[in-house]
Amino acid sequence: MDNRPQICLKVSRLSKRYGGQQVLRDISFSLQEGEILGIIGPNGAGKTTLFNIITGWVPPSGGEVVFLGEKTTDWTPDRLCRGGMARTFQIPQVFPEMSVLENVMTGAWFGQQSRPSAAQARDQSRELLGLVELAAKEATPARELSLMQQRLLELARALATRPKLLLLDEVAAGLSLKAVKCLSNLILRLRTQGLTLLLTDHLLHLIMPVSDRLLALDQGEIIAEGSPQDLIQNPEVESAYLGVRGAAGEEG
Amino acid sequence: MKLKPYHSSILATAAALGLAAWPLFFPDAFLYFQVLGMACLYGTLALAWSIYALSGAISLGHAAFFGLGAYGSALLNHYWHWSPFLTIFLGSLASVSFGLLWSLFFRRLRGVYLGLASLAAVEIPRVIIDNWDAVTYGSMGMTGLGKLPTLSLGSWQLAFGSDLKAQYYLLLTVVIGATILYKLAMGSRWGWALRAVRENETAATMMGIRVNRERTKALLCSSYLTGVCGALYAHILGLIEPALVFSLHVSALPLIFTIFGGRTLFFGPVLGALLLYPLEQLVFQPLFPSGHAAVYGLVIILTILFFPRGIAAWITARKSA
Amino acid sequence: MSFNAWPWFQIIASGFSLGSFYALVALGFSLIFGITRAFNLAHGEMIVLGGYLAFVLWKFYQVPFFLTLPPCLLAMAGLSLPLYLLLRRLKEPYALNTLVVTFGLALLLQNLMLVLFSADYRLLDSGLTSFTIPRIGITFSWNQGVLLLLSLLATAGVHLVLHHTFLGKALRATIQDWEAAQMAGINVKLMSFIAFGMGGMLIGLAGPLYGQNMYLYPTAGTEATLIAIIITIFAGVGRIRTLLLGGWLLGLMESAAIFTVGSKWRELVSAAVLVTLLYFRPEGISFRKPG
Numbered sequence: 001m002d003n004r005p006q007i008c009l010k011v012s013r014l015s016k017r018y019g020g021q022q023v024l025r026d027i028s029f030s031l032q033e034g035e036i037l038g039i040i041g042p043n044g045a046g047k048t049t050l051f052n053i054i055t056g057w058v059p060p061s062g063g064e065v066v067f068l069g070e071k072t073t074d075w076t077p078d079r080l081c082r083g084g085m086a087r088t089f090q091i092p093q094v095f096p097e098m099s100v101l102e103n104v105m106t107g108a109w110f111g112q113q114s115r116p117s118a119a120q121a122r123d124q125s126r127e128l129l130g131l132v133e134l135a136a137k138e139a140t141p142a143r144e145l146s147l148m149q150q151r152l153l154e155l156a157r158a159l160a161t162r163p164k165l166l167l168l169d170e171v172a173a174g175l176s177l178k179a180v181k182c183l184s185n186l187i188l189r190l191r192t193q194g195l196t197l198l199l200t201d202h203l204l205h206l207i208m209p210v211s212d213r214l215l216a217l218d219q220g221e222i223i224a225e226g227s228p229q230d231l232i233q234n235p236e237v238e239s240a241y242l243g244v245r246g247a248a249g250e251e252g
Numbered sequence: 253m254k255l256k257p258y259h260s261s262i263l264a265t266a267a268a269l270g271l272a273a274w275p276l277f278f279p280d281a282f283l284y285f286q287v288l289g290m291a292c293l294y295g296t297l298a299l300a301w302s303i304y305a306l307s308g309a310i311s312l313g314h315a316a317f318f319g320l321g322a323y324g325s326a327l328l329n330h331y332w333h334w335s336p337f338l339t340i341f342l343g344s345l346a347s348v349s350f351g352l353l354w355s356l357f358f359r360r361l362r363g364v365y366l367g368l369a370s371l372a373a374v375e376i377p378r379v380i381i382d383n384w385d386a387v388t389y390g391s392m393g394m395t396g397l398g399k400l401p402t403l404s405l406g407s408w409q410l411a412f413g414s415d416l417k418a419q420y421y422l423l424l425t426v427v428i429g430a431t432i433l434y435k436l437a438m439g440s441r442w443g444w445a446l447r448a449v450r451e452n453e454t455a456a457t458m459m460g461i462r463v464n465r466e467r468t469k470a471l472l473c474s475s476y477l478t479g480v481c482g483a484l485y486a487h488i489l490g491l492i493e494p495a496l497v498f499s500l501h502v503s504a505l506p507l508i509f510t511i512f513g514g515r516t517l518f519f520g521p522v523l524g525a526l527l528l529y530p531l532e533q534l535v536f537q538p539l540f541p542s543g544h545a546a547v548y549g550l551v552i553i554l555t556i557l558f559f560p561r562g563i564a565a566w567i568t569a570r571k572s573a
Numbered sequence: 574m575s576f577n578a579w580p581w582f583q584i585i586a587s588g589f590s591l592g593s594f595y596a597l598v599a600l601g602f603s604l605i606f607g608i609t610r611a612f613n614l615a616h617g618e619m620i621v622l623g624g625y626l627a628f629v630l631w632k633f634y635q636v637p638f639f640l641t642l643p644p645c646l647l648a649m650a651g652l653s654l655p656l657y658l659l660l661r662r663l664k665e666p667y668a669l670n671t672l673v674v675t676f677g678l679a680l681l682l683q684n685l686m687l688v689l690f691s692a693d694y695r696l697l698d699s700g701l702t703s704f705t706i707p708r709i710g711i712t713f714s715w716n717q718g719v720l721l722l723l724s725l726l727a728t729a730g731v732h733l734v735l736h737h738t739f740l741g742k743a744l745r746a747t748i749q750d751w752e753a754a755q756m757a758g759i760n761v762k763l764m765s766f767i768a769f770g771m772g773g774m775l776i777g778l779a780g781p782l783y784g785q786n787m788y789l790y791p792t793a794g795t796e797a798t799l800i801a802i803i804i805t806i807f808a809g810v811g812r813i814r815t816l817l818l819g820g821w822l823l824g825l826m827e828s829a830a831i832f833t834v835g836s837k838w839r840e841l842v843s844a845a846v847l848v849t850l851l852y853f854r855p856e857g858i859s860f861r862k863p864g
Contacts, residue, residue, distance in 0.1 A: 055458075081460035093455040095448055106448050109441065111460035118441070161460060310669060312614075312676055357848060360855035364612060364668045368802055369851045371614070375799070375844035383837045500795060504680045507673065543688030549681025556674050557662060 006033040007069075008165050008196040009054070014063035016049055016220075023049050024220045027063070031165070036187070036197045038211030038228070040204065042240065045217040047200040048090060051169050054198075055087050056080045068164060081111050086163035090170040092150035094157075096143035103142050104128055104157045111161025121160075128156040132186065148179050159190070166190070167198045172206035184210045208232070216240070261435075264519040268428050271526075275417055283534075285420040291529040292423035293481055293488075294505055296430045298513070298521030300477035301506030303434065305515065306443065307467040308450035310363070312503055313370030314478050316354075316377055317347040319497035321479025322486035323381055323388065329398045329487070336398045340483040347479025348472055350377065355468040362453075371503075378498035393493025400487050419488065426484070427522055430477065435518040437473075446470055478506075501545055508552045514562030523563060584828045590717040592824020593724035594782060596817045598797050599804035600731055601775035606858070607748040607810030608768035610668055611660045614675040616776070616801050617794030618682035623649045623780020624789045625690050628697050638699035638785060646777035653773030657766060679794065686791040697784035720782055727778055731771070732813040744768070748811040796840060803847045809859040 010030040016023045024046045031037050039047050052058040054065055056077040064073045072080060086107075095103050104125035108116060116124065129135045132152040137145065142153060151171060158166060168187075172180050187197060187210050201207040207214070207228075214231045216224040218240035224231055231237055271292075275285065301314050325343030328334050334342075358369050381388045388394075399413030400422070410418045437443050445466045448456040457463050486492045506521070513524025528551060536544040555562065602616045613619075626648055627641035656678070663670040703714035735741040746754040747764045755761045783789070783797070803823060808815035827842045851857070 077457045078460045078462050081458060087458065089454070089458075093452055093458065095451040095455055097451055098447070106444065106456075106461075107459045110445060110448075157455075157459065310673065312672070357852050361851055362855075363666070364672055365851055365855065365857040367669070367672050368612075368806075368857075369848055371795075371802075372799055372844040372847040375795075375840060376848070379838065379841040379844070495792075500680060500683065500792065504676060508677065511673065540688060542691070543684035543686075546681045546684035546688070549677040549679070549684065552677030553659070553674050553681070556670055556677075557659075560664070560670075 007031070008033045008035070008067070009198070010066040011050075011054065012064055012066070014050070014053060014065070015061050016046075016053060016058070017061050022220055024053070024060075027217075027220075027222060029215055029222070029225070031196060031198060033164075033196050034191065034194060036191055036199065036210055036212050038207040038214045039198065039200045039217055040207060040214055040231075040237075041200075041202065041217035043202055044219075046220040047202075047217055048169060050217070051087065051167055051198075051200065055085060055167060081161055081163075082113055084113070084162070084164035085167070086111070086158035086161045086165070087167040088151070088154045088158055088169055088171060090173065092147070092154045094142040094145070094150050094153055097141055099139050100134055100142055100145070100153055101125055101129065101138040103153055104160045107157040107160030113162070125156075125160055128159050131159075131189075132156045133182075147174055148176075151175070155186075163195065165196045165198065169200055170202070171199065172201050177205065180206045204232075260517055260519065264431070267519075267523075267526075268424075268431075271424055272421075275420065279417070282416050285416040287530050287533045288526075289416070289420040289423040290488075290533075291526050292420070292427040292522075293484060294509060294529050295427045295522035295525035296423075297478060297481040298506040298509035298525050299427075299430045299434045300474050300481060302474075302510050302515070302521045303437065303477065304471050304474035305510065306438065306446040306450065307470040308362075308446075308453075309467070309471075310367050310507070311370045312367045312507070313372070313374040314474075314506055315498050315500070315502035316350060316370075316374045317475040317478035318482035318485070318502050319374075319381070319494065320346040320350050320377055321482035322492050322497045323377075323482075324479065325483035326394055326397050326486045326492045327388070330394060333398075336400055336483075336487040339398075340480055340487065343483050344476055344479030347475045347482070351472050351475030354475070355464075355471050359464060374498055374503060378494050381498070382494045388494075391494055393491060393496070395491040397487055397490050397492065399490055400484075413487075423484070431519060431522055434521075438518055442466065442469070501548075504548060504552070508548050508555075510562075511560075512551055512555045512562055516561065520562055527563070580832050584832050585825065586713055587717060587831075588825035588828035589821060590721040590724075590824070591828060592821035593721050593728070593817070594779070594786070594820070595800050595804060595823050596820030597724040597727050597775060597779050597782070599801040599808075599816055599820060600728060600813075601772035601779070602798075602801035603805040603808070603810050603816060604731070604768050604775070605772040606805060608744060609657075609660065609765045610751070611671040612668060612675060613656070613660075613772075614672060614798055615656075615678040615682055615794070616675075617797030617799075618679045618686070619649060619652065619773075619776045619794070620779045620783055620797050621789055621791070621794040622652075622682060622686060623777050624697070624784030625686060625695070625780075627781035628690075628695050628784050628789060631697055631699075638697065638701075638781065641781050642778060645780050646774045649777030649780065650770050650773035653769040653776070654766075657769035661765070679798070683791045683794065690789075690791065692791060694788040694790050695784070696788055697781065699785050716786055720786055723778065723782060727775060728813060728817055731775070734771075735811070735813065740767070745811055796843060799843045799847055803843060803850060806847070806850050806854065806858050 008031050012028045014027040015025050027050060039050070041047055049058065053060045056072070056075050060073065064071055066072065067083065067085060095106065105121045108121035108124045109118065126135065129138055132155055134149060134152055134156065137149065142150065145153060172183060175183065184206055191197065199207055199211065211228055214226065214228050215222055216231060216237045223240060224234045224237050271288070297318065301311065304311055321344040324346030325336065325339040328339040328343050329336055354373060358366055361369050382391050384390065400419065401413060403410040403412065412418050412422050445461050448459065448461055449463050449466055453463055482497055509524030509528060510521040512528060513522065514520030528548065532544055532547050536547045598620065602613060605611060605613055623645045627645050630636040630641045630644065631638060660671050660674065663674060699716065701715035701719065735745055743759045744764055744767070746757065746759055747761055751761060800823065804816055804819040807819035823843065823846065826846065827839050830839050830842050
C-alpha cells in the first residue's frame with residue numbers, strides 16, 4: 001500500500017437534472033481520510049441531492065463517485081453501507097416500534113463488513129448509546145423519542161455500522177444551541193477516532209467550528225471553497241447565503 | 253417484549269399438548285377430528301401468509317399459491333400416479349415459480365397497491381387453469397385424486413387418507429412444525445431484518461439490509477408453504493376445481509385468521525384459525541347451510557374496528573397485567 | 574385469409590358499449606376514493622347486489638326493466654351510507670385498513686348473496702331485441718344501446734355536476750387537496766357523505782345494467798372491482814374524460830380478446846392489464862389536477 005494521504009471520497013463532475021431542471025452542475029471535490037468537510041448553502045442549493053447521489057439513493061445524470069478507491073456510482077445504498085459509508089437523514093429515519101437499543105443493534109448486526117454475533121452487536125450498541133448519552137433510554141420505543149433524541153439515535157445507529165465515512169444531513173436543524181454544542185463536541189470526538197465526515201447545514205453555528213474546510217453550494221454549483229474563515233468573508237458566499245439567512249433562520 | 257415470548261411459549265406448548273391429548277378421551281369424535289384437522293391446515297396457511305406479512309406486505313391473493321400448489325400436486329398425481337407424499341412437495345414448486353414471477357413484477361409495489369396487484373394476480377392462474385381443458389379438465393375440475401397414503405410403522409398403521417384421527421394428527425404435526433419454524437424465523441437474524449424492513453424501509457436499506465432480497469426470500473418461503481397447504485387440501489378432499497382453490501375465500505382466510513389471532517405473536521395466526529374455523533363449521537354451518545362463510549367477513553370488519561392488534565395481544569396483555 | 578370487415582365493426586361497437594359501462598363502474602369507485610381516500614373492494618359486490626335487486630323486482634314482481642332503476646339507485650345509495658359510517662371510523666394506516674375491511678365486506682356480501690340468490694347464473698332479460706344494420710351486417714342489440722346510452726348519460730351527468738356546479742367545485746377541491754379544502758371552509762365530512770351517496774347511486778345504476786348484459790352470480794363482483802381499480806389507476810381521480818377513455822380502451826381490448834381468442838379468455842384481460850399498469854406505475858393513483 002502507498003503512504004500518500006489517502007483519498008476517502010472523490011466526486012468528479014457530478015451533475016443531476018430532474019426533467020428540465022438542473023439541480024447539480026459539475027460538482028467536483030475530494031475528501032481526505034480524517035477530514036471534516038462542511039457543505040453550506042441555502043435551502044434548495046442541492047445539498048441533499050448531492051448526499052443522495054453519493055450514498056446511492058439517486059443515480060446521477062453524469063459524473064462519478066469514487067469511495068475508498070472504488071467507483072461506487074452505481075452501487076446500491078445497502079452495499080455502500082456495508083462498504084463503510086453511513087448517513088443520517090434530514091428527517092430522522094428510525095424503526096418506530098423497535099427499542100432504542102434494537103435500533104442501534106440493527107446497524108451493528110447488518111451494516112458491518114464482518115458479521116458480529118448478536119451478543120457482540122448488543123455490546124457495541126450499548127457503548128455507542130453511552131457515547132450519545134441515550135443509555136438511559138435503551139428500552140424505550142424509538143417513536144417516543146424527541147426530535148433531538150431521534151437524531152442522536154440515528155447517529156449512533158449510523159456509527160454502529162462502523163463507517164469510514166459518515167454523512168450528516170442537516171443534523172443541526174431544529175436543535176437548540178445547547179444541543180448543537182453537544183453535537184459539535186461529539187463530532188470532534190469522532191474525528192479523533194479516524195472517522196471522515198461530510199456535513200451539511202444551512203445554518204452556520206454547527207458547521208463553522210467543526211469543519212476543516214467548507215464548500216459553498218448555490219443553485220447546484222460550487223461557488224467557493226476554503227477554510228471556514230476565508231469562506232465567510234467571500235462576497236459571493238455572503239450574497240448567496242446571507243441573503244436567505246433571514247428566511248432560513250425562521251425555520252431553524 | 254422481554255417477558256412475553258416466554259409466557260406465550262408456555263401458553264402455546266400447553267395448547268399444543270391439549271390438542272394432542274384430547275382424542276385419547278374422545279376416540280370417536282370424528283366430526284371434531286375433521287374440523288380441527290382442517291383448522292390446523294388453515295392455521296398452517298395463515299402462518300404461510302404471515303411469513304410474507306413479516307416483511308410488511310399485506311397480500312390479498314394467496315389463493316394463487318394455494319391453487320397452484322393444489323393443481324401442481326393433483327396433476328402430478330393424476331398423470332404420473334406418483335404418491336401424494338411426493339407430489340405435495342414437488343407440486344408446490346409451481347407456487348414457488350409463481351412467487352418468483354410475483355416478486356419480479358411487484359418488486360416496486362408497496363402497501364395498498366401491492367394488495368391490489370395481488371388481488372389481480374389470482375385471476376391469472378385461475379383463468380388459465382379454467383380454460384386449459386386438455387390438461388386441467390377446465391372448470392369441471394378433477395375428481396378421484398389419490399388420497400393421502402397409509403404409513404406403516406411396524407404393526408402400527410397410520411391411514412392418513414381414510415382414518416380421520418390419523419389425518420388429524422398429521423395436520424396437527426404439520427401446524428406445530430410450521431409454528432416452531434415460524435417462531436425460529438421470527439427470532440433469527442433474518443426475522444430481525446424483515447422486522448426492520450417492515451418498520452422503515454429507508455432506514456433498513458441504510459443499515460445495509462438488502463431489502464428486496466429479504467422480501468423475496470419471505471415471499472418464496474410463504475408461497476411454498478401455501479402451496480403445500482393447497483396440495484394437502486386437494487388430496488384430503490380427493491377433488492379439485494378452480495373455483496374452489498382460486499377463490500376470494502381462500503385469499504381472505506389466512507388474512508382474517510392472522511389479523512384476528514394477532515399479528516405480533518408467533519402463535520397468533522394459528523390461534524385465529526383454531527378459534528374461527530371451528531366456530532364457523534360447528535356453529536354457523538348448521539344455522540346457515542350455504543352462506544356460513546359470511547361470518548369471516550363480519551369478523552374481520554369487527555376486528556379491525558374494535559381490536560386491531562388481535563386476540564393474541566389481548567390474551568398476553570391480560571397475562572402480564 | 575378472408576379479411577372480412579364486419580368483426581372489426583363488431584369489436585368496436587361492443588367495445589364502446591362495454592367500455593362506457595366500465596367507465597360507469599369505475600366512476601363510483603373513483604369518486605369515493607378521490608374524496609375519502611377509501612378503497613372499496615366491495616364495489617363490484619355492491620354492483621352485483623344491485624343487479625340481483627333488479628332481477629328480483631323484474632322476475633317476481635314483473636317490474637319492467639327501466640322501472641327497476643329508481644329503486645336500485647335509492648337502495649344502493651342507502652346501503653352506501655352505513656359503509657361511509659363504517660369506513661369513517663377506521664384509523665391509520667387508513668388506506669390499508671379500508672382495503673382489508675372492504676375485502677372482508679366483499680366476502681360477507683358474496684356469502685349473503687349465495688344465501689339469498691343461490692349460486693345459479695341469472696340474466697335479467699329486459700325484452701329488448703337486437704337489430705342488424707343491412708349491408709354492413711353488424712348485429713347490434715338494443716341491450717348494448719341502452720348500456721351505452723345510460724352509461725354515457727350518467728358519466729356526463731357526473732361531469733356536469735363536478736364542473737358546472739358550486740358543489741362540484743367543492744368536490745373537486747376536496748379531491749385535489751383534502752387539507753387545503755378544509756382550510757378553505759369546505760365541509761369535508763359533508764363532501765365524503767355526498768361522495769358515498771353519489772357513488773352509491775352510480776352503483777345502483779350499474780347493477781341492473783350489469784344484470785341485463787352479463788350473468789349475475791355471487792362471486793361475479795371481483796371482476797367489476799378489478800375493472801374499477803384499473804380505470805381509476807389509469808385515469809387518476811377526478812378526471813372524467815380520461816376515465817371514459819380508460820373504459821373504452823379496456824372495453825376495446827376485451828372485445829378484441831373475445832373475437833380473437835374467445836370469450837373464455839376475456840377475464841384474463843383485466844387482471845393482466847392491472848398487473849401491467851401497476852408494473853409501470855408503482856406509485857398507483859395520481860392526484861393531478863383534473864384536466
